[in-house]
Amino acid sequence: xxxxxxxxxxxxxxxxxxxxxxxxxxxxxxxxxxxxxxxxxxxxxxxxxxxxxxxxxxxxxxxxxxxxxxxxxxxxxxxxxxxxxxxxxxxxxxxxxxxxxxxxxxxxxxxxxxxxxxxxxxxxxxxxxxxxxxxxxxxxxxxxxxxxxxxxxxxxxxxxxxxxxxxxxxxxxxxxxxxxxxxxxxxxxxxxxxxxxxxxxxxxxxxxxxxxxxxxxxxxxxxxxxxxxxxxxxxxxxxxxxxxxxxxxxxxxxxxxxxxxxxxxxxxxxxxxxxxxxxxxxxxxxxxxxxxxxxxxxxxxxxxxxxxxxxxxxxxxxxxxxxxxxxxxxxxxxxxxx
Amino acid sequence: xxxxxxxxxxxxxxxxxxxxxxxxxxxxxxxxxxxxxxxxxxxxxxxxxxxxxxxxxxxxxxxxxxxxxxxxxxxxxxxxxxxxxxxxxxxxxxxxxxxxxxxxxxxxxxxxxxxxxxxxxxxxxxxxxxxxxxxxxxxxxxxxxxxxxxxxxxxxxxxxxxxxxxxxxxxxxxxxxxxxxxxxxxxxxxxxxxxxxxxxxxxxxxxxxxxxxxxxxxxxxxxxxxxxxxxxxxxxxxxxxxxxxxxxxxxxxxxxxxxxxxxxxxxxxxxxxxxxxxxxxxxxxxxxxxxxxxxxxxxxxxxxxxxxxxxxxxxxxxxxxxxxxxxxxxxxxxxxxx
Numbered sequence: 225x226x227x228x229x230x231x232x233x234x235x236x237x238x239x240x241x242x243x244x245x246x247x248x249x250x251x252x253x254x255x256x257x258x259x260x261x262x263x264x265x266x267x268x269x270x271x272x273x274x275x276x277x278x279x280x281x282x283x284x285x286x287x288x289x290x291x292x293x294x295x296x297x298x299x300x301x302x303x304x305x306x307x308x309x310x311x312x313x314x315x316x317x318x319x320x321x322x323x324x325x326x327x328x329x330x331x332x333x334x335x336x337x338x339x340x341x342x343x344x345x346x347x348x349x350x351x352x353x354x355x356x357x358x359x360x361x362x363x364x365x366x367x368x369x370x371x372x373x374x375x376x377x378x379x380x381x382x383x384x385x386x387x388x389x390x391x392x393x394x395x396x397x398x399x400x401x402x403x404x405x406x407x408x409x410x411x412x413x414x415x416x417x418x419x420x421x422x423x424x425x426x427x428x429x430x431x432x433x434x435x436x437x438x439x440x441x442x443x444x445x446x447x448x449x450x451x452x453x454x455x456x457x458x459x460x461x462x463x464x465x466x467x468x469x470x471x472x473x474x475x476x477x478x479x480x481x482x483x484x485x486x487x488x489x490x491x492x493x494x495x496x497x498x499x500x501x502x503x504x505x506x507x508x509x510x511x512x513x514x515x516x517x518x519x520x521x522x523x524x525x526x527x528x529x530x531x532x533x534x535x536x537x538x539x540x541x542x543x544x545x546x547x548x549x550x551x552x553x554x555x556x557x558x559x560x561x562x
Numbered sequence: 563x564x565x566x567x568x569x570x571x572x573x574x575x576x577x578x579x580x581x582x583x584x585x586x587x588x589x590x591x592x593x594x595x596x597x598x599x600x601x602x603x604x605x606x607x608x609x610x611x612x613x614x615x616x617x618x619x620x621x622x623x624x625x626x627x628x629x630x631x632x633x634x635x636x637x638x639x640x641x642x643x644x645x646x647x648x649x650x651x652x653x654x655x656x657x658x659x660x661x662x663x664x665x666x667x668x669x670x671x672x673x674x675x676x677x678x679x680x681x682x683x684x685x686x687x688x689x690x691x692x693x694x695x696x697x698x699x700x701x702x703x704x705x706x707x708x709x710x711x712x713x714x715x716x717x718x719x720x721x722x723x724x725x726x727x728x729x730x731x732x733x734x735x736x737x738x739x740x741x742x743x744x745x746x747x748x749x750x751x752x753x754x755x756x757x758x759x760x761x762x763x764x765x766x767x768x769x770x771x772x773x774x775x776x777x778x779x780x781x782x783x784x785x786x787x788x789x790x791x792x793x794x795x796x797x798x799x800x801x802x803x804x805x806x807x808x809x810x811x812x813x814x815x816x817x818x819x820x821x822x823x824x825x826x827x828x829x830x831x832x833x834x835x836x837x838x839x840x841x842x843x844x845x846x847x848x849x850x851x852x853x854x855x856x857x858x859x860x861x862x863x864x865x866x867x868x869x870x871x872x873x874x875x876x877x878x879x880x881x882x883x884x885x886x887x888x889x890x891x892x893x894x895x896x897x898x899x900x
Contacts, residue, residue, distance in 0.1 A: 321736060363812035374712045376731075376814055383732040387725050393714075394721040398659060474701035476714055 225250060225258040228303040230288055230335070231310030232265025235414055236351070236457065238272050240307060241265060243458050245278060252305055252347045253402060254468025264299035266291060266310065289326060292334040300338050305347045305465055308335055313421035314355055314517055317381040328384035336391055340400035347402045349464045350392050352477050354409050354450055355382035358520040369525040371479060378520035379422075393475040404464040405477035409452040409525070412490070413548040415555060422517040426451065429487070430494055430545055433505040436557035442511030445488030448523020452482050452537065453544040460535050467533055481527040481537035483544075493541040497549070498558045563588060563596040566641040566684075568626055568673070569648030570603025573752055574689070574795065576610050578645060579603060581796050583616060590643055590685045591740060592806025602637035604629060604648065627664060630672040639680050643803055646673055647689045651759035652719040652855055659718055666722035674729055678738035685740045687802045688730045690815050692747050692788055693720035696858040707863040709817060716858035717760075731813035742802040743815035747790040747863070750828070751886040753893060760855035764789065767825070768832055768883055771843040774895035780849030783826030786861020790820050790875065791882045798873050805871055819865040819875035821882075831879040835887070836896045 227244060231237045241263050244250060251257040264282040265271045275281050284291060284299060288310050292300075300306070310331065317324030332350065339346055358378025359365040366373060377383045389405045396403035414427035425440055426449060432439030452460070460480040464472075472478075485493075495503045527535070538544050549556050565582060569575045579601050582588060589595040602620040603609045613619050622629060622637060626648050630638075638644070648669065655662030670688065677684055696716025697703040704711060715721045727743045734741035752765035763778055764787060770777030790798070798818040802810075810816075823831075833841045865873070876882050887894050 360812065363814060372712050374710050374814070376812065377728070378735070380732050380736070383728050387728050390715070390721050390725050390728075394718050397716070398718070474698065474714065476701060476712070 225260050225304045226262045226264070226299065226302040227260055227305045227307070228264045228266060228299050229307045229309060230266045232263075233267035233269045233271040234309065235416060236411070236454070237265060237267065237307070237309045238275055239454055240309070240458050240461060241271070241275055241281065243462065245280060250305065251466045254466070254471075264303070266299075288331050289334060292331065292338050297342055301342050301344055303344070303346050305349070306335070306339070307349045307351075307461065307465070308332065309351045311351070312381070313419055314379055314381040315422040315424070315514070316420040317384065318379055318422070318517060321380055324380045324384055328381065329387055332388040333391055336395045336401060340395065345399070345401060347465055348392065348404070349461055350388055350403065350405045351461065352385045352389050352405050352407045353382065354407050354479070354482070354521060354525065355379055356386040356389070356407060356477070357522045358382055359522065360520065365522050367524065369479065369522045371527070371529045379517055389477040396475050403475065404467075404472060406460055406464045407477050407479045408457055408460075409450045409480055409482035411454055411457050412451050413545060414454065415548070415552045422514050425514065426490070429490065429506060430548065431555065433494060433502040434498060434549065434556045434558055436505070438505050438507055440511065441487060441491070441506045441508050442514045443487055443518055445486060445491070447487045447518060448484065449486065449490070450482035450484055450521075450523055450525045451490075451541065451544070452480060453547060455547065456481065456538050460530065463533055463535055471533060473529065478529055479525050479527045481530045481535050482525050483538045483541060484524045485541050486523070490541055493545055496542055496561070497545045498560055501558055563598050563642045564600045564602070564637065564640040565598055566602045566604060566637050566644045568604045568644070568646045570601075571605035571607045571609040572647065573754060574749070574792070575603065575605065575645070575647045576613055577792055578647070578796050578799060579609070579613055579619065581800065583618060588643065589804045592804070592809075602641070604637075626669050627672060630669065630676050635680055638676050639682055641682070641684050643685045643687070644673070644677070645687045645689075645799065645803070646670065649689070650719070651757055652693055652717055653760040653762070653852070654758040655719040655722065656717055656760070656855060662718045662722055666719065667725055670726040671729055674733045674739060678733065683737070683739060685803055686730065686742070687799055688726055688741065688743045689799065690723045690727050690743045690745045691720065692745050692817070692820070692859060692863065693717055694724040694727070694745060694815070695860045696720055697860070698858065703860050705862065707817065707860045709865070709867045717855055727815040734813050741813065742805070742810060744798055744802045745815050745817045746795055746798075747788045747818055747820035748859075749792055749795050750789050751883060752792065753886070753890045760852050763852065764828070767828065767844060768886065769893065771832060771840040772836060772887065772894045772896055774843070776843045776845055778849065779825065779829070779844045779846050780852045781825055781856055783824065783829070785825045785856060786822065787824065787828070788820035788822055788859075788861055788863045789828075789879060789882070790818060791885060793885065794819065794876055798868065801871055801873055809871060811867065816867055817863050817865045819868045819873050820863050821876045821879060822862045823879050824861070828879055831883055834880055834899070835883045836898055840896055
């Protein structure tokens with residue numbers, strides 16, 4: 225079985241690739257698992273060295289829209305499963321409207337058209353986002369988001385992701401692809417360097433202090449956030465590919481599970497793990513641009529449908545931090561408490 | 563003030579144009595009403611003769627996508643208000659996926675991009691549809707649709723309209739246009755000839771018997787339907803342009819009011835107006851393709867937000883038929899009961 229991951233060199237894409245390589249096999253929509261012969265990572269940048277060196281990994285380097293517009297049918301034609309993770313992130317899309325429309329709106333449409341033209345009917349997992357939910361004075365979000373809550377996105381990123389969900393649903397209904405849309409929660413703790421996501425500080429405020437570096441905490445302590453660890457996030461993405469049609473249910477996007485916490489709660493967990501030495505490195509300087517985006521996102525999402533698929537949220541944020549420390553020993557300079 | 567109506571030669575477009583010409587003036591978003599100096603009807607076909615002969619009417623003949631792609635900025639640049647009614651209809655979009663994606667998805671995006679590029683910031687009223695709501699075994703609709711009910715379209719037409727709503731919302735949030743999306747109900751009684759809409763029989767089953775012609779009634783009597791007369795529909799479209807920002811509320815599309823009835827209830831009203839001579843002309847031959855589409859649409863929509871704007875549904879369907887008879891005397895051959 226061949227697999228394509230768009231955004232395959234990104235943090236989630238690379239982690240998904242590693243997870244699939246370790247498993248060695250994948251079941252699609254309830255069918256018996258098959259051995260994975262090749263994973264093509266589609267991205268503008270090269271993947272991490274460990275992946276580049278694996279004989280089962282292929283790399284398709286370049287802009288996704290350009291690759292989809294090219295007459296070459298590879299690797300799309302051979303892909304039984306496509307994980308579509310490539311996207312411009314929230315902050316970027318708010319600052320550069322055309323970038324978001326191209327990278328999120330047009331690229332998702334082009335990917336679905338490519339699959340349709342090839343007639344290959346792949347299983348496509350589309351990474352949507354909790355950013356489809358947006359609070360506004362004219363239309364406040366309910367206190368708890370449920371599976372059937374109406375998304376009213378308040379960012380271009382959220383709109384583009386929500387449109388992607390709609391395209392996925394109709395291309396699936398028409399039989400062009402077998403689509404599964406999952407709404408990712410705020411992923412924390414992301415390792416590595418900051419990206420342009422407005423949500424980036426939710427990782428940075430943990431990752432940087434652990435590395436002995438100062439970090440911005442640009443929103444008030446009481447800001448609610450629906451968090452999922454990298455491990456839980458990848459689990460949800462893989463489960464979306466594997467679930468049988470009946471257990472998956474409707475073509476509407478699935479809210480993945482999340483841990484409902486706050487920025488203050490995250491800082492407190494950081495202090496329990498690494499002491500005041502860590503939280504002393506947090507700069508509480510408000511950033512209105514980030515706050516404007518982040519405050520529209522929901523903090524409490526009841527993911528009943530995901531629970532029905534056996535997907536559970538992280539138990540607590542302290543454990544999430546300790547998992548990060550264990551997985552990224554070289555990135556941690558502070559002393560960790562037992 | 564200059565106005566553009568896409569689909570301006572169609573039934574609703576022409577009726578809207580006549581309504582605006584009679585009023586002679588239009589208020590946009592609560593501003594003082596201004597005299598209408600020109601209405602440009604954009605359509606592939608020429609408008610009815612009465613409109614073509616009015617000195618305030620201009621005609622832009624040709625494919626909408628082609629017109630929007632042309633470098634010529636007229637009539638878009640001058641338009642203070644654009645009523646975007648042009649669309650491929652439900653049955654067509656289900657039969658010809660590319661047609662729908664071009665006429666509904668791509669054209670709406672191109673129209674918004676045109677306005678953005680010109681920087682003219684027009685008020686845009688977008689005619690969406692109750693077809694954004696779709697019932698399916700995997701995700702049944704609630705018995706009553708409310709303003710905040712999650713659309714789960716079960717047709718390509720419904721998906722394309724729902725995507726149009728999302729684009730309208732974000733182009734409005736970004737300040738590129740001042741957008742108002744209204745979800746039209748099933749319009750009946752439409753005069754003239756049948757179109758490719760799966761809902762066409764909701765008009766044909768009244769219009770044709772009144773003209774002494776046989777008509778198909780392709781779905782069971784108990785099929786629910788949310789009806790609005792042409793007059794109420796145009797009223798809603800004009801109100802969407804005129805409402806002030808605060809009374810309009812969120813950027814989410816507005817469900818227009820509708821009369822909840824059934825196919826059997828419509829036939830009974832027809833019999834009250836024109837006797838058994840009329841209903842004897844109904845052919846109760848089931849059409850699975852039409853039924854498959856129509857049965858996914860909701861029959862009962864609670865339009866609270868529209869009521870807040872002073873918009874009310876038709877009182878009863880018998881009055882709707884009698885209005886049709888009065889407005890279209892030449893199209894009625896049967897004897898009408900007092």
